[in-house]
Amino acid sequence: MENKIIKAIQKINPTAEVSVSDEDINSIVWENGTTPIPKADIEAQFTTVEFDIAMEDLRLTRNKLLADTDYLALSDNTLSADMTTYRQSLRDITDGLTTVEDVNAVTFPTKP
Numbered sequence: 001m002e003n004k005i006i007k008a009i010q011k012i013n014p015t016a017e018v019s020v021s022d023e024d025i026n027s028i029v030w031e032n033g034t035t036p037i038p039k040a041d042i043e044a045q046f047t048t049v050e051f052d053i054a055m056e057d058l059r060l061t062r063n064k065l066l067a068d069t070d071y072l073a074l075s076d077n078t079l080s081a082d083m084t085t086y087r088q089s090l091r092d093i094t095d096g097l098t099t100v101e102d103v104n105a106v107t108f109p110t111k112p
Contacts, residue, residue: 012045
């Protein structure tokens, strides 16, 4: 996983070139003439970055569960109503999530 500090910096400046040691905000090295960003501005992005990371993880799990049932949705198969509902529930699982706590509280539907 990419460093949370680097992700926060890239939210502010997508072209920033930096390195960070051990997730330590005091170890940022600004490379190739990248203009330093105040630590407070970087820290202000942490909540957003943590949410983005949680959503990435959720989507990875969701996408795997969908992929595991893709063969059932091929044109020579007819999905059962339960499987259709399951797959739609997986696709909708990210709807309305706005915080890391929301993401962490997600319960995946049971595969029929």
